[in-house]
Amino acid sequence: MKLRPLADRVIVKRLENETKTASGIVIPDNAAEKPDQGEILAVGPGKMDDDGDRLPMNVKVGDRVLFGKYSGQTVKVDGEELLVMKEDDLFAVVEK
Amino acid sequence: MKLRPLADRVIVKRLENETKTASGIVIPDNAAEKPDQGEILAVGPGKMDDDGDRLPMNVKVGDRVLFGKYSGQTVKVDGEELLVMKEDDLFAVVEK
Amino acid sequence: MKLRPLADRVIVKRLENETKTASGIVIPDNAAEKPDQGEILAVGPGKMDDDGDRLPMNVKVGDRVLFGKYSGQTVKVDGEELLVMKEDDLFAVVEK
């Protein structure tokens, strides 16, 4: 099953805390806290402006992104928990 | 009876949980939770901009769509419970 | 007495539950629940944009429309309870 996001939405898979520690990131206050990084699995075509044109997206599939702890909405697809958010909920691309 | 949605609204029929499990989707935390996928039964002509032009819709009748648990409003038509939502409440098209 | 709605407003007469059951619609959870369909009695000239032009209305007198349970405001005219709502509160036109 494949998801094709609409407008300026992206589908994000949260990175596991383990993965994150390996790359040097520490989630401090609460060991159970959900990581605030993920990988982009799918990218929408961009928001449509009033002339019917699309504003280009600034992230692409495979980007590692940083987002707010409470950003996005959780969906379960093929047994996997994913996040759906708007591009504007993304803070930054994490470059390796 | 046929529904002709106005503006950028769509009429969605929720997929049953059974159907969803068959296609590999699991709704985890709560067995009674309503599925967050559905099939589009009718599509409005698009939102009208200030010049009276319509912005094109990005979904079509028959599309399987993913949406938020609390999206849309429920209506009963011919004994069937349907959802009315705006296109912007749709997260993604699920491609098979 | 005749009502001439302003801007993008419509005057709607709710259909009685009886009428609705006859056409196959069931309002399930609560027998006393108000029907969410009605007939349009009057249509405004459309919202005026910033250039003073009117955006065309997409419904007409006589249309059977579907709307939200809590849409519109109730007024009593000549002893009859009517609903005033904006076109954008209408979900769909019900075609017979």
Added chain:
Amino acid sequence: MKLRPLADRVIVKRLENETKTASGIVIPDNAAEKPDQGEILAVGPGKMDDDGDRLPMNVKVGDRVLFGKYSGQTVKVDGEELLVMKEDDLFAVVEK
């Protein structure tokens, strides 16, 4: 004393319940409820758009109008209680 409303405001004098019953209108649930019809006493020049042009008003002095129970703000002028509201708070013109 004369009031010259600003922008898209109108000055409305509520019709007395007696007047309304005479013309066939009934305010049902609560005999003490304030009538939701009135007569327009003064009309502003229209809202100014960003170019300094005025959008034309769609009601005129003498029009009988229908409005929401909680629309407008009450002012007392020369001992008479009047309502100040924006044109957009008016639902419809009542034609005789």
Added chain:
Amino acid sequence: MKLRPLADRVIVKRLENETKTASGIVIPDNAAEKPDQGEILAVGPGKMDDDGDRLPMNVKVGDRVLFGKYSGQTVKVDGEELLVMKEDDLFAVVEK
């Protein structure tokens, strides 16, 4: 000391209740209620639009204006209590 209001603000001096009763206005429910009329002491240059142009003001120094009971913010200047409000908080000009 002179006040030069910014943008679309006006400085208003509330009329005393005495003055108002003399001109026939009655503030009914509460003798201590603050009057909702005042005289304009100073007028700003108008709101600046996105092109840096000013939208003209529709009131002038000396105008007697009607406003909402809770409009504006109180300031004390040279021992005198004045009201600062935006032009859009003014309901009407009272013509004598």
Added chain:
Amino acid sequence: MKLRPLADRVIVKRLENETKTASGIVIPDNAAEKPDQGEILAVGPGKMDDDGDRLPMNVKVGDRVLFGKYSGQTVKVDGEELLVMKEDDLFAVVEK
């Protein structure tokens, strides 16, 4: 240390109550109430519009300004308590 405000922000130093009384201003209800006048220490370059142009500012360094009791945010710079606010939070320029 010098502050260069961004966009349409200004840095304001509140006038002491003493200064204000000397110029005839009285803060009545509460002797401990903070004065609502200040002097502008720094002015931003103006808000940028959608074309990247700046809207001109209407106040300048040294202006004595009137603002709301709860306007702005307090910062401490070099031991001095200052206010940061947007130009739109300023009511008027006080001319001597």
Added chain:
Amino acid sequence: MKLRPLADRVIVKRLENETKTASGIVIPDNAAEKPDQGEILAVGPGKMDDDGDRLPMNVKVGDRVLFGKYSGQTVKVDGEELLVMKEDDLFAVVEK
């Protein structure tokens, strides 16, 4: 690991209180209060307008900036606590 902020976001590293006192800044009421100055570590490309153009950013990497106590969202990257905020959350650039 490097962060590439999206749109008009900046990544800020809060200055320690010690650093701040050295440069003459005092955070008074509460010794444990978080400093409201920081250094910009990364700057986004600017907000995209409706034509797909970017509005230029007004701060650059290395700028010392002043912001509100509650501005931004905290993220931990490589063990370091950073702030993500929009440029509009920045009050001023502190010039040395």
